[in-house]
Amino acid sequence: MRLPAPRLGRVTPLLFPLLLLLGSARPFKLNVPKVLLPFSRERHVPFVLEAEGGCYSWYSTRHDTVTIEPIYENGTTCSQKALLSTQSTQATKLSSVVIAEELVTGHLLRCDIIVDTINSIEIISRTREIYVEDSPLELTVRALDIEGNTFSSLSGMTFEWSIAKDDDMENPFLPVKALFGLFRILKYSEAEYSPPDYIVEMERAEKQGDKILVSGIKTGAAIIKVRIQEATYKKVAAALVRLLVLENIFLIPSYDVYLLVGAYIKYKVAKIVQGKITGLTYLCPLGG
The missing domain is CATH 2.60.40.10 (Immunoglobulins)
Incomplete structure (x- = not known):
């Protein structure tokens, strides 16, 4: 299938230094290569795609299966995340491809999206x-x-x-x-x-x-x-x-004890309730 040519977003001159810095600092990466989302008539199940290495424009090859919306954080016009939402109205297996294009280099990242029913x-x-x-x-x-x-x-x-x-x-x-x-x-x-x-x-x-x-x-x-x-x-x-x-019951001391013949040790039984030790009870001395 031949993918349509992506549309580049508008980049202001003030944004170029930021884009160049991001592009040179880290390699181009997506957080996942494939996404499987459930079909639902009552809810458009979302998923967040995350990219590294620059600022991106996003598009989906099938808007009737899944739509994608850029996320801009901290008041910038640089998008490194996008929100996927299922749009399918058919209870059958469908697929789409989401493309993220880095705005300066034109580098393309691809993620395959599958929408299917829960078995x-x-x-x-x-x-x-x-x-x-x-x-x-x-x-x-x-x-x-x-x-x-x-x-x-x-x-x-x-x-x-x-x-x-x-x-x-x-x-x-x-x-x-x-x-x-x-x-x-x-x-x-x-x-x-x-x-x-x-x-x-x-x-x-x-x-x-x-x-x-x-x-x-x-x-x-x-x-x-x-x-x-x-x-x-x-x-x-x-x-x-x-x-x-x-019951969270334990002995005090709770570690191994070695005794000489004729020696003895007193044990306590305790339990933990809401993070506090309570219910301390002394046992009969145990001898060696």
């Missing part, structure tokens, strides 16, 4: 165990196409997170309401952590995105479940992850 979702977690009243755990949705490729962004898409019963629970007849006593799904605005800007906006609108925080209230196990809250994806199965809440 399945998973929950990404750093651990399956959390402690009572300790730091919350962040859970993130990963979406895959029919070939198992991971989507580059789910920014702004609405999800529904919930708590479900664990089949291995000691009391399988425990009502679902009781499970909310084990876990709490937090908003980022309720915790001391900084989410992406789109999550902040979604929380203000009382919506849930592809990231949440979960904290443990008391010991036990349950299933955290998430599904896409969009009619297009009603047949996509929910993703599940089993989490276990434990």
Whole structure:
């Protein structure tokens, strides 16, 4: 496919020294070579392209698939970032090419953009165990196409997170309401952590995105479940992850101790709650 000739933006004489400096300081680079974005009838899913080595003009070969808008920072007319937005109205695989042209040298950088439907979702977690009243755990949705490729962004898409019963629970007849006593799904605005800007906006609108925080209230196990809250994806199965809440209990001293015959040492049992050591209990002396 022959690409149309790019249109150069207007460059003022005062900008040339800056452009030359940027061009000579770093090589020409894009942050990613390919981007896979999900089709959505309710949201134009965005993605930010970033270029190095100069100031750029941007264009897309298919505006019906994806549009691109330059980002100007710090009041300059120099663009090193651009905002991609999906525009496809068809639930089928489409592609486009985005070209970034450096304004002084004419150097071209290329990024392939693919828009496709989500086939399945998973929950990404750093651990399956959390402690009572300790730091919350962040859970993130990963979406895959029919070939198992991971989507580059789910920014702004609405999800529904919930708590479900664990089949291995000691009391399988425990009502679902009781499970909310084990876990709490937090908003980022309720915790001391900084989410992406789109999550902040979604929380203000009382919506849930592809990231949440979960904290443990008391010991036990349950299933955290998430599904896409969009009619297009009603047949996509929910993703599940089993989490276990434990007491953060440890011994003091917590290191290996070697004793002579006839010697003894006193141990303490303690637990950490909200970052503080509480519940100190002395054990019977242990001798060697």
